[in-house]
Amino acid sequence: MGSVSIWHWLIVLVIVMLVFGTKKLRNIGEDLGGAVKGFKQGIKDGAEEKSAAAEKIADAQTVDAEAREKKS
Numbered sequence: 001m002g003s004v005s006i007w008h009w010l011i012v013l014v015i016v017m018l019v020f021g022t023k024k025l026r027n028i029g030e031d032l033g034g035a036v037k038g039f040k041q042g043i044k045d046g047a048e049e050k051s052a053a054a055e056k057i058a059d060a061q062t063v064d065a066e067a068r069e070k071k072s
Contacts, residue, residue: 017025
């Protein structure tokens with residue numbers, strides 16, 4: 001009684017398909033997939049911007065110097 005079997009999920013799926021229709025479910029799936037893809041792209045772009053900013057900071061902190069021999 002406490003566990004949910006495959007038959008329960010199939011019945012729920014059939015009821016959802018009858019209520020919403022397959023076309024609407026397909027559109028919802030496409031929208032959800034596009035949102036996930038956009039989220040992943042945003043995370044990737046944010047990581048690239050962060051690494052570029054870290055590179056700029058590292059370059060700004062680098063000191064160019066030239067060693068010379070001490071003359072006595």
